[in-house]
Structures are given as C-alpha cells and as structure tokens.
Amino acid sequence: MSDQLKYIKENKDRFLEELKELLRIPSISADSAYKKDVMAAAEAVGKSLKSAGADKVEICPTPGYPIVYGEKIIDPKLPTVLVYGHYDVQPADPIDLWDNDPFDPVIKKTDIHPEGAIFARGACDDKGQMFMHVKALEVMMQTNTLSCNVKFMIEGEEEVGSVNLGWYVERNKEKLASDVILISDTGMLANDVPSITTGLRGLSYVEVKVTGPNRDLHSGLYGGAVANPINILTQMIASLMDENNHITIPGFYDDVIEISKEERAEMAKAPHSDEDYKRKLKINDVHGEKGYSTPERASIRPTLDVNGIWGGYMGEGAKTVIASEAFAKISMRLVPDQHPDKITKLFKDHFESIGPKSVTVEVTPHHGGDPYVSPTDNRGYKAASAAYEDTFGKKPIPVRSGGSIPIVALFERELGVKSILMGFGLDTDAIHSPNEHYGVFNYFKGIETIPQFFKHFAEMED
C-alpha cells in the first residue's frame, strides 16, 4: 500500500469529521439572512488550507462574498495546478422533505452507497468535492509527494452565479497564473463507471413579473372583465414552447452548433436506460425535445425551465381574489455557441412583446454563464484519464453534462487556461434537492485520485 493510501486510511475518521464540521455551517449565498454563516464558511476553508500545508492563505474581499486563496509553490519550474471550488450552498427548502437537518450531517448506507453517504446540504455540491482537494494537499504534503505547485481559489457565490468571480480573476491574473485548472463540482456516471465532464451548458436566468389591476380584486365582481395576471402569465409561458417542446423565442437556436452523427454515436455508448431513469424519478414517461434521446436532451440541447412561479392566494382553503401581480423565475440552459447575454436579450424582448395590452410585463435578468467544451486530447485531460485508470482500474468516459459552471468559460477567457472537470458525484446525490448526499466511497476515491492527477500532470509533456 502506498504511503498516500496508508495516510488516508489512518486519517479516515478525521477526514470525515472535518468535512461534517464544514457542512454544519449553513452558508446559503442566495439568502442574505445567512450572511454571517457564509463568512464563517470562508474562514473555515482558510483555516483548513493552512493546516493542510498551504502558504499565503488569504480571505480576499470582493464586492460580494470573499474568495479564499492559498498556495504551495515548491519549485517555480514545476507546472502549477489551480484548484477551484466553492464553499457556498443552495437553499435547503423545502426543509420538511429532508429526513435529517440539512445542516447536521448524518452518514447513512444506501443501495448505491453501501459504504454509507454523508447527508447534508452541500455534501456533494460542492463542500464535499472541494474539500477532497484540501485533504489531497494534506496527503501529498505529509507523504512528501507533491509533484506540482498548487493554488487554491475557493469562492462563496457559485450558487448565485459567481457574480464577483470575474471581478476577482481580472484583478489577479498573475497570482492565478497556472498550467491547468482542476475542478470537482460535477459528477461521474457510476461508482464503477468513471467519467470526466468535457462539456457544460451555459445559463440564462431571468425573473418575470406580470402586473394587471393596481390592487387585488374580488373575482366575482371583476372576474371575466379584467386581465388576470396569473392566467396571462401561464399563457405567456406556455407559448414559449411548441408541441415538439421546441423553444419558440425568435433567434433562440441561431447559434446552436449541431452535433455530428459521429459524436452523437460516441455519446450514445455511455450506459443509459430510459426505464431506469423513469424508475429512479418515479415518472411514467420521459419528456423533451422531439428528435433527441434523454441524454442528448439533458446535455447537448438548450432548454427552458420555470424554476419557480407564484401569485395570488396560496394559503388554506379558497379565496376568490384576482391578484394584482404574478411572478416566475425562468432559466434557459445554453449550448455552444449560444451566448447568455444575447439569449437573455432575445428572451426579454420577446416576452415583453407577447404580453397583451391589458397587463404590463417586466423581465429582470439574474445571472448567466457561457457553455463550454474541453478537448480530450490535451495534457490535462490525459493526466486526469490516467489518474482514474490508476484508482478505478478503468479508463473514464468523456461526457457532456447538462449543468453549467459558467466560470470554466470565464477562466479560459481571462486566464487562458483549460479546466479539467474531475467530478466524483453521482446523479442520484440529489444536489439542489432535499436529502443531498455524497458517498463516503466517492469522497475518499477523490482524495486518492487527485494526487495521481498531480503525478501524471508533472510527468507528461504539453
């Protein structure tokens, strides 16, 4: 057994305990009520980096939540790996659907995780995966096997669109200079089917408001004679897709790069069963754009989803009211070469134009992100692939993911460096959902694999 594995084995319980400690901090960046907790999470990450052996650890202020920086430069001539992750988490609601307090981590066995999984908000996204890199640094430091320089950039606003990361990166290009960026904020196909994410969808996220009468009205006295903002909102949203679930916003598909038959055939090799998919989600049928498979719909095609809707009376019983206002949050996942700002503008112009004269419509952009595709023939990918082979005993499959990590495109643009998306989560880990969890196996497999990446990256040529 290698020194690294021995060290991991000896410190297993502590590595778990330290992660649980971090998970106890409700660092919800979307809700200002948790400001103190988000700051506390930043401090905790800084401390853990120091004790892992990082130098120059700073909590770098930004116009929003701070970015935690730390580095270990062993030899300027050696290649440098920049690790990115985030310490903020999604809101936990609906709280009542959790089996345990989302901020009091519990380890439980599941069918997919016979060795147990850590149940807590952020367990997988992204505290658990980010913390693997901190522990991997400790392992390499303690076993004198650190083979590259390493820098850490851990932010606290990923779940709200990394609104200040660009601001920080632009101002710290030299400090962040590196040869490759390593990110664990995605997933793999299964614990026995390792994979590396080579593509990500972009994002355009807007909030819409439809206003009718200047006050709530009695639906008996006014019903039928005034535009009901909720009825109108449902009609406007419904009109955004046709019967083939094709998005009807003019120009929406203009920049979409059609994937070649060959690439689609390659993708189709990844194991997938609509039956399993339906069973796991307890749905009677899949649903999506005509002419594409489920994995394609969730990765290489753009989407439009209502993430939230509200208006009128939502309480017990019946209230015969016509609301003055109705609201929705709508997000669109984008694929190369769609541009979020362009899509947001197309949406805003179109949506504001389809409202009838009897209401006023407002569209407020939230945040966006560029789609991204990384080649599989560069040094970073090859080093990652070799690392998985060492620890999983098989070559990882390159996969295009439906999610968005807008920063990946930002890094390439600002720092000129490719990112490797070394994610160890599973689809079933319920990130952004109640009972989010992260496999104990996955946590330690990550801590084990990351040092192998450093080793191979140091050995390989560009």
Add this chain to the structure above:
Amino acid sequence: MSDQLKYIKENKDRFLEELKELLRIPSISADSAYKKDVMAAAEAVGKSLKSAGADKVEICPTPGYPIVYGEKIIDPKLPTVLVYGHYDVQPADPIDLWDNDPFDPVIKKTDIHPEGAIFARGACDDKGQMFMHVKALEVMMQTNTLSCNVKFMIEGEEEVGSVNLGWYVERNKEKLASDVILISDTGMLANDVPSITTGLRGLSYVEVKVTGPNRDLHSGLYGGAVANPINILTQMIASLMDENNHITIPGFYDDVIEISKEERAEMAKAPHSDEDYKRKLKINDVHGEKGYSTPERASIRPTLDVNGIWGGYMGEGAKTVIASEAFAKISMRLVPDQHPDKITKLFKDHFESIGPKSVTVEVTPHHGGDPYVSPTDNRGYKAASAAYEDTFGKKPIPVRSGGSIPIVALFERELGVKSILMGFGLDTDAIHSPNEHYGVFNYFKGIETIPQFFKHFAEMED
C-alpha cells in the same frame, strides 16, 4: 306628505341613534373572541323587532349562531313577505386603516353622501340595510299601513358562509312559508340611478396539483429531459381558454342560458365607461370574452380565473431547480343554468385528461354555489320596481351582479320562493374594507321604499 313620511321625519334622529347603537356591538362571526358580542347583537335585533311591533320573536338556536325570527300576521289571506338579513359583520382589520373606531359610529359628509354617511363596520353590510326593514315595520305599524303579513329571518353567520342557515331552513319550511323573500344586502348603481340586482353568478372552486419527478431536481442535469411540473401546469391552464377568451372545457357552456338582445339592451342602459373603469384600476385595456361588453363579462358570462399559483423556488435570488410539484387554485363563476357540481366534474375530468403521461394531475374541489337569476316579469320584481318609482321618481335598472350569494339559490330550492334583492348600498361604501359606511340618504330611502313594496305587492296579482 304621507303619514309614513311624516312619521319617518319625526323619528329621524331616533332611527339613526338606534342603528348606531346596534353598530356599537362588534358582532364579528369569524372570530370566536367576539362570541358574546354576536349573541348580544342577536338579542338586540330581537328587542328591536318586538318594539317595532313583531310577534313571536324568538332567538332560534342553531348548531352555530342563532337566527332571530319574528312575524306579524295580520290576515292569513294576505300575501306574506319574508325578510332576510344578517346581524354579524366582517372583521374590522386592518384596524389602523380606519379613520374612526369601527365600532364607534361617526356620521361624516362625503362627496357622494352630502347628507352624511354612517362610518362603522356593518353600517352597510348588513346591519344598516337589515335595520331598514325593522324600522319600515315600525312605520307601517304606527301608521296602520301594513298591507302584507311579514316574517323576519335574521342570521348571524352570513360572513362565514351561512354555514347553518340551510340546517335551519330545512327544519322550518312551514314557519318560513311566504310569497316573496325580500333582501337588502346588495347595492344600487348610484343615489340617482336606482337599480335592482336580478342575477348572481354561481361558483365552482378547485385546487389542482401537478406532480412530476419524485423530488426536486437540478435543472442543469435534468432540464430538457423530464417534464417540469410548472411548465406543464402553465400549458394546461393556458389551454383552458382560446384566443377569444372562450373557455375550452368540453360541455362548459352547455347549460348557459343566452341572454336575449332585449335584456342585453336593457342592461346596457346602466351607466358604464370603460375609460373610467381602466383609470380606476390603472390598466391600459379591459380584457375578456370576445363579443361581450365589460359589464356583461362581469355578470352574465361565466369565467375561469386562477386565484393562486405556486411551485418551485419563490425566494430571493436564483435557484436552478425543477420542482417536483406545482399547484394552482382555480375558480369558475357560473351563470344560469350552470350547476356547480356538474361544472366541477367537467373541469376535473377535462383537466386530469389533458396532462401528459409524464406527470400526474390531481383536482380537488373546494366549495361551490348556484347561480341565480330572478325574472323581471314576476310580481315581486314588479312591486319592487313600482316602489322605487314612487320614492326615486324613476324606474330602477335591473342589474346582474358578478358576485355570488348562495343563500338566494338555497331559498328557492328549499322554500320554492323567489328573492328580491332590494339593495340600497353603493359600490363606494367600502364593505369588507376599512372605513365602511352607509349613506344617511340611503338608510332613509330604504325605510321609505320598503313600505311601498308591501303596498304594491299586496295590490298586484300573481
């Protein structure tokens, strides 16, 4: 000047004082903290009926608040008028929006009420209007002009849905036997534009739930490949109306009685301006079923309004989630001869049938109410019309109201008697709102008009 007018003039101050006394009792039926006051109001009404000259006055117990009964039978061969009203009132909150204590009546002049209006909770709805009938009885008794037998049925639960009125009526059909029911619990167009409400809309109210995946999902990883319950709900609701705002539920209009050109022409005489309507509601355009005017859309046509909708993330900021469930509360206003139970079933069958296989749809009925229309060619209406002509100097306009008063249909069903809605309130009286008031002019005009109704009803043939 008639004896009646002379008597009213001589007792004007006392008539006002007695109403104010009744208004000082906070008989809020919705709030059990006021139980003693509601009972006290019942007692006060009983006392006032006795002193007006009624016999057999009883405070009749029900499973809820009592019903005050009283009668004056002068000759079994004469027709009998049954007066309905209620002594309970709406809660007064938000209290801080009142200019005076809602239960310490104040008389103030307003633009619409130059002779002054009584400001107090219940001034118009319904103590003020109900008490006109008590005083009218006194007037007729004191001037020996009572020309019909009269019965009073004054309840204390109208503001909480008349939950025990049906119970009482079923058990007292003989006692309540009458030729016409007289109710003053509605309004008229203006003090110089008398009107009589001849129709009320019925109601079908349902709650719908659309369920997709068994948990909230990450909209990046699943977006585009699973049915989003909110998107689906908006499509289902939108499909319930066509481009002419015509409701598409099969069979929905089957029982709707088309109004004759003549009656529509009659209705069109009621003063209405879309411009004023738009200005008051701060809307750029009216909106509704093609081929009908604004007053028609709000009265003689059925509607479908979403009263509330909710699902997914409604908090601050952006959450990229696909919700597991989406909900809406939907109400339909009904017109003769639509039946609420039938419409509710049509809605449920249709709505549950249009959901795609990828979701499950549930429809839960809330409560319903029958529509009602009283012909303008029957004895009761003709007597009322003649009475208004005597006291206002002009024929009243028959008006169909968009609201619902389910008890009117109950009376027709259980007692087989038509109700005449002789309301003297104004739209601007702010019933159910802060600063509710009732014009002194309207109060005495009612006391003056009611005896004329008795006179004409006695003289007319069926």
